[in-house]
Amino acid sequence: GPGFAAGAECAHPVSLTSLYATVLRAAGIDAEAPDPASPPFQEIAAMPEGTDRTAFSEYHDGGSTRGMFMVRWDRWKVVHFVGERPQLFDLATDPQERDDLALAGHNDILAEGVRRLRAICDPDAVNARAFADQKARIAELGGEAACRALGDFDFTPVKEAVG
Numbered sequence: 334g335p336g337f338a339a340g341a342e343c344a345h346p347v348s349l350t351s352l353y354a355t356v357l358r359a360a361g362i363d364a365e366a367p368d369p370a371s372p373p374f375q376e377i378a379a380m381p382e383g384t385d386r387t388a389f390s391e392y393h394d395g396g397s398t399r400g401m402f403m404v405r406w407d408r409w410k411v412v413h414f415v416g417e418r419p420q421l422f423d424l425a426t427d428p429q430e431r432d433d434l435a436l437a438g439h440n441d442i443l444a445e446g447v448r449r450l451r452a453i454c455d456p457d458a459v460n461a462r463a464f465a466d467q468k469a470r471i472a473e474l475g476g477e478a479a480c481r482a483l484g485d486f487d488f489t490p491v492k493e494a495v496g
Contacts, residue, residue, distance in 0.1 A: 343378040346388035346405045351377065370453075387449045391456075393463040400460035404449045411446030415460040419447060 350371035358373040388405040399415040408425035421435040
């Protein structure tokens with residue numbers, strides 16, 4: 334599409350938080366990214382090779398017992414489940430993330446990943462806030478029994494379907 338050369342590839346990590354700014358840019362709408370750390374993909378792709386860039390993700394599911402956080406930079410990925418030790422993966426040699434290097438003498442790299450994560454958020458505080466929000470929402474819906482009576486769904490319902 335516009336702003337990308339045909340067949341071009343980019344090795345820089347990206348986050349879904351850049352999607353909003355990317356769509357605006359592709360649609361020709363001149364607007365600043367709402368978060369300077371989440372520039373549009375067009376800007377990320379234009380960064381020089383070797384640019385130090387961190388991608389971030391967090392996940393909180395209604396059935397999870399804890400939040401999951403992830404940072405990725407260069408060839409490294411740190412995964413942090415609140416209350417557990419972090420995991421470290423070398424995506425260049427282990428793209429399937431099968432070999433956790435956190436206990437294999439990579440202390441400096443692991444510490445760098447944890448530093449990058451904590452520069453973005455406090456996982457413990459974010460996790461506590463997410464569970465407090467879930468608890469409040471369950472109460473608004475009539476409690477846990479009422480929520481369970483709603484049944485299971487594996488999708489986010491469209492607005493018309495839920496009223």
